[in-house]
Every structure is written in structure tokens, then in C-alpha cells.
Amino acid sequence: MALDLNESAPVMLNSHIRFEGASVLSDNVFQYRYTVLNTDNPDSLVQSGLPLLRETIRSEYGTKPQLRVFKEKNVVVEYVFASEENRIIHSLRVNPEEYK
Numbered sequence: 001m002a003l004d005l006n007e008s009a010p011v012m013l014n015s016h017i018r019f020e021g022a023s024v025l026s027d028n029v030f031q032y033r034y035t036v037l038n039t040d041n042p043d044s045l046v047q048s049g050l051p052l053l054r055e056t057i058r059s060e061y062g063t064k065p066q067l068r069v070f071k072e073k074n075v076v077v078e079y080v081f082a083s084e085e086n087r088i089i090h091s092l093r094v095n096p097e098e099y100k
Helices: 002-007 042-063 065-072
Strands: 017-025 029-036 076-082 088-094
Touching: 002 017, 029 042, 042 065, 042 076, 042 088
Parallel strands: 029 076
Antiparallel strands: 017 029, 076 088
């Protein structure tokens, strides 16, 4: 799945968020990496979107058939947001218990 996602990366998702790629890490973690662009306050932009992101993760990973493998394999999903200067703004980890 990470390889498939990375074929189209990087890709702008909206005017502020660019998807950079995905990786499978040790300890059964699937990581998505994003860059926050075109804003003077990337920290605030990310913080304001976190509640919706967490709810979307719970809904999508819990119900979509194409994401069922995450649930079956108890995968931890991690979203990492970085600034244009490559400074980590926020890392959001969602454990399988949260989206089952």
C-alpha cells in the first residue's frame, strides 16, 4: 500500500497540505508524511485540523473495506506534519483500538 501511495507523491491535497509519502515502520506502524505550506502559522493550521482528522481516521479505518487490513493486522496509523523548513509540527498516532 505504501508503494502505491508513493507513486503519486508528492501531491497537493489542498492549498496548505502536500502529501509527501508513506512508509511502513517497525512496530507495525504505517506512517503518512505531509508538509504544511503557504501559511505563516503552520502549527495553528495543523492544531485546528486535528480533531476532524482523528474523527475521520476512526470512521475511515473502521468502515472502509480497502482499509480492513489495518484493522485485521492491528496497525498503528501515524500522521506526521512538517513545516516547509522540515521542522516536525505534529505527529498524530492512532492505535487500532481507536478505530476498531
